[in-house]
Amino acid sequence: MGTASDIKLIDENGLRVDGRSPTELRPIKIETDVLDRADGSAYIEWGGNKIMVAVYGPREAYPKHTQDIEKAIIKARYNMAAFSVDERKRPGPDRRSVEISKVISEALSNAVMVEQFPRAQIDVFIEVLQADAGTRIAGLTAASVALASAGIPMRDLVVGCTAGKIDGQIVLDLGKEEDNFGQADLPMGILSKSGKVVLMQMDGDLSVEEFDKATEMILDAIKRINEIQRQALAGKFISLALERGGE
Template identity: 80%
Template structure:
């Protein structure tokens, strides 16, 4: 790289078909999830997904305030996606902005599908998603961590929520974009599903893809989510691994 920001001369996929960070087109970045990292939260999870470092904390269900926001039939899920000022290369102006408010909304709705909100009328479930280090795909990484934190908080859910991105880079469909591919690629398609039923709870697209490309990308994501769901399960199970040695079958 000679000059940062000059997009034309960056080659995202080399002659061998490997990507800028050495991955193959269908390879995920390394993912690590740690559960219950915060004592005061009802449930929390820290996810490290490639260069992303995201903390998710869950509080509640508790009575919804202000009172006019209460729903007599179900709990309201309030996810707050927030990027720290130091999470990106150039300082991000702190506080909510257009982008983070949109992401908060779609994440709330994605989580609400999985949570049994009808069990907690008039209540509110708070999910705080703090991006401490961003490296593309923060919304689905935050969502993946948030669903683990919800399970750790003992909130009844139909299923986990797990997500992944795919995109078009140098004319080729690749899985799990990294920062350079996200910035200089042609399209980005984050999808989140409930892994057991395969129901889609979040789907957004940035850039243009043909129908065939969307199908190919979706197929890749569906395969990757199986692996991500396994990482989510193991993160929770390792916390109670005592059982396997002491109380297991």
């Protein structure tokens, strides 16, 4: 919620700067199995975000002192490419990406059946190639698809979405300008079936009513995003079967 400004984020017709209505998502496209070396992978385009996710494991955890005798540990690494933002980002982990890696690891640990793999680790590499607001939830959404395609047992798929406040109004899925000049941003990660919240952060201020409205919007959008995740996973297998069905 950077600088206060007099930029109008909502026009007189109630549309936003990119022409979306308050409850409209940016276009989302997910592709699975894009990397051969990884055990599972996914590529997501969410508005201007372009993110590649690779999953390795479960495999024995190293260094050995990080092993947990009861369950697997999920090591997510969120990393932004130097060219992913307007001004060159200094490469390497910084305070922000370490924090995002941590919250994503914890969100995914709630979905993956970690207790089946004592002493193991599951690596999730989230590489942001192009950033355009909402990269953490886009990365989380793609990561859960990549985990499922790696054949890792999960209780549920994790779906991420944001809502926020711009020009005093609650809207879904903030874009870059809205994120920079809006008043609040609320990213959430939710288990698609049970509706349990596994990730929630907030930047800026929301009243209780506004928060409730934002949550409601997110929960509604989760269904749409989950449908895209499912299409991405199943698509390849269904089309192969159709192709073969013609024989």
